[in-house]
Amino acid sequence: MLGGNAQGKTNLLEAVATLATAQPPFARKDAEVVRFGAKDAIIRSSLRRGGYPLRADLCFRTQGRRAAQIDGVPCRRMVDWLGKVTVVLFSRADLDLIQGSPQGRRQMLDRIIRQMAPLFHDEEARWSRLLVQRNALIRHILTGAATASQLEAWDEPFAVAAAAVSRRRAALVRSLAPRAERWLEVLSGGCEALGIGYKPGIPGGDESMSIEGPEFVASVLEALGKSRAQDLARGHATVGPHRDDWLARLDGRDAAGFASTGQRRSIVLALKLAERDLLREAVGEPPLLLLDDVLAELDPSRQEALLEAIGDGVQTFVTSTHLSDLHGAWRARADICQVAPGHIARPSVT
Amino acid sequence: MxxxxxxxxxxxxxxxxxxxxxxxxxxxxxxxxxxxxxxxxxxxxxxxxxxxxLSRCSVCHDLADGAICRICADPARDGGLLAVVSGTREVLALERTREFKGRYHVLGGLLSPLDGIGPEQLNIRTLLERLRDPALREVLLALEPTVEGEATTLYLSRLLVPMGLTCTRLASGLSAGAELDIVDEVTLARAFEGRRPIA
The missing domain is CATH 1.10.8.420 (RecR Domain 1)
Structure with missing residues (x-):
């Protein structure tokens, strides 16, 4: 997809990525994906899954719930939608993953989990509802409208829901890590050793922490008890999955602080390839690969390594402003479309 | 127009x-x-x-056309079994089963700090008074399996269990006559979690 800035290239990739999780990857609210002045935004797609055609349509509204249809049949629950399309989205924002905010690193994990575990949708919803309720109670305690002892009724369900979310993320990092480590070895010609570990969002929580089993719920509960004074001082929960994080280490040292820009890009690329492998193993079909404006940021050797890693049979969408940013081997294998405001034309100049 | x-x-x-x-x-x-x-x-x-x-029953807080509702006034109901529910709709639902022969206590809502509902706003004080009845054998916390329902269940069980009462809650999982391949994943996962040994 070739075109200048602000022509709608990312918009197209965003639409494809949205098909996977039913959640727009860059929007915080559904209303943000709707054109200004319009009431709703609709994505219509025709796909082939396991050799069978499938039609999947999603509708986002400025007001009201989103609606989804598979082959014209409305989905009663979002769980019925999930798992139909899997994607790996690699955008420019991902290049900052390693030294960026913990929030970005959590979102990256959650996007993968939503595609692999349909139940995560409910677990997340439950957890965020508990967070909102418990924070509301903390505010009532601060104004004197409630007593601190009332927190006890919320701490245990909070801990159970928090553990469910953190467990999913920890399990994902555990299966992502060895694959990413292998890919970095390939990308760096065996020179660099990557290590990735999960840090649960409780004080003192580190990578060695056991997250399986009831003892983790007990640790979260204990941490909640200990952080109560701090929670009350700040007016919100300071312990929980909203504080989870993961760390990348290069040759044993924190990559956020020590790795060069090029090395960090290689780590992100290794992670994306690991994500692709994992989704393929989980779903039995390779996911769609969406490369939004990132190819230009990778040097020719990394571009080549990526192309080789993708191999055949993986549908890949690439956006770029200049054809010259693409390594020759990429250009040779691509269908090139021109993106002008609001429409896409193919074939085009080569 | x-x-x-x-x-x-x-x-x-x-x-x-x-x-x-x-x-x-x-x-x-x-x-x-x-x-x-x-x-x-x-x-x-x-x-x-x-x-x-209509007013509230002075015993269970359900809707009543007198000082005391019909269920509380019925001597045939089992006074040893008490179901704690959030509202009248839940009383009606349990009544439709015709299996539950105990009595009710209507909380008048569920804990929800977002809506400003704490223990003070619910009929909990009168519940604790009713629990002094020596004839009482079991308290069933029949609250919905939502975040708010579970927090309320937990809050009440913390008060009730130390009193030495048998405290139970409704099972959650498959609905009667359900076909496994049609049941949604969340319900099925709950049923799996709550599986129990046969005999």
Whole structure:
């Protein structure tokens, strides 16, 4: 997809990525994906899954719930939608993953989990509802409208829901890590050793922490008890999955602080390839690969390594402003479309 | 085209009712306005007298047409079993089973700090008074499996269990006659979690 800035290239990739999780990857609210002045935004797609055609349509509204249809049949629950399309989205924002905010690193994990575990949708919803309720109670305690002892009724369900979310993320990092480590070895010609570990969002929580089993719920509960004074001082929960994080280490040292820009890009690329492998193993079909404006940021050797890693049979969408940013081997294998405001034309100049 | 003013007021009132959207409200309003005045007067007087005649049962807080509701007044009900529910709709639901022969206690809601509902806003003090009854064998916390229902269940169980009472809750999982391949993943996962040994 070739075109200048602000022509709608990312918009197209965003639409494809949205098909996977039913959640727009860059929007915080559904209303943000709707054109200004319009009431709703609709994505219509025709796909082939396991050799069978499938039609999947999603509708986002400025007001009201989103609606989804598979082959014209409305989905009663979002769980019925999930798992139909899997994607790996690699955008420019991902290049900052390693030294960026913990929030970005959590979102990256959650996007993968939503595609692999349909139940995560409910677990997340439950957890965020508990967070909102418990924070509301903390505010009532601060104004004197409630007593601190009332927190006890919320701490245990909070801990159970928090553990469910953190467990999913920890399990994902555990299966992502060895694959990413292998890919970095390939990308760096065996020179660099990557290590990735999960840090649960409780004080003192580190990578060695056991997250399986009831003892983790007990640790979260204990941490909640200990952080109560701090929670009350700040007016919100300071312990929980909203504080989870993961760390990348290069040759044993924190990559956020020590790795060069090029090395960090290689780590992100290794992670994306690991994500692709994992989704393929989980779903039995390779996911769609969406490369939004990132190819230009990778040097020719990394571009080549990526192309080789993708191999055949993986549908890949690439956006770029200049054809010259693409390594020759990429250009040779691509269908090139021109993106002008609001429409896409193919074939085009080569 | 805007509706005439008085009809607009009526539609706005209907829209405040649960489960009524704008279209239903308009439909109800137009239907009523097509009726003879006598029919409307009858409806209005039934509404007012129903509301005036009903109050809360002084024992269980369910709706009652006297000081005490029919279930609390019925000597045939099992006084050893008490179901704690959030509202009248839940009483009606349990009654429809015709299996539950115990008595009720209506909390009048569920804990929800977002809506400003804490233990003080629920009928918990009177529940604790009722628990002193020596005939009581079991308290069933029949609250819905939502975040708010579970927090309320937990809050109550913390109060009840130390009193030495048998405290139970409803099972959650498959519905009767369900076909496994049709059941949604969340329900099935719950049923799996709550699996139990046979015999």
């Amino acid at each position: 805007p509706l005439p003013g008085p009809l607009q007021d009526l539609v706005a009132e209907f829209q405040r009712l649960p489960g009524i959207g704008h279209k239903s409200a308009q439909r109800l309003g137009l239907h009523l306005m097509a009726q003879p005045v006598e029919a409307i007067e009858r409806l209005a007087s039934v509404l007012v007298s129903a509301r005036r005649a």
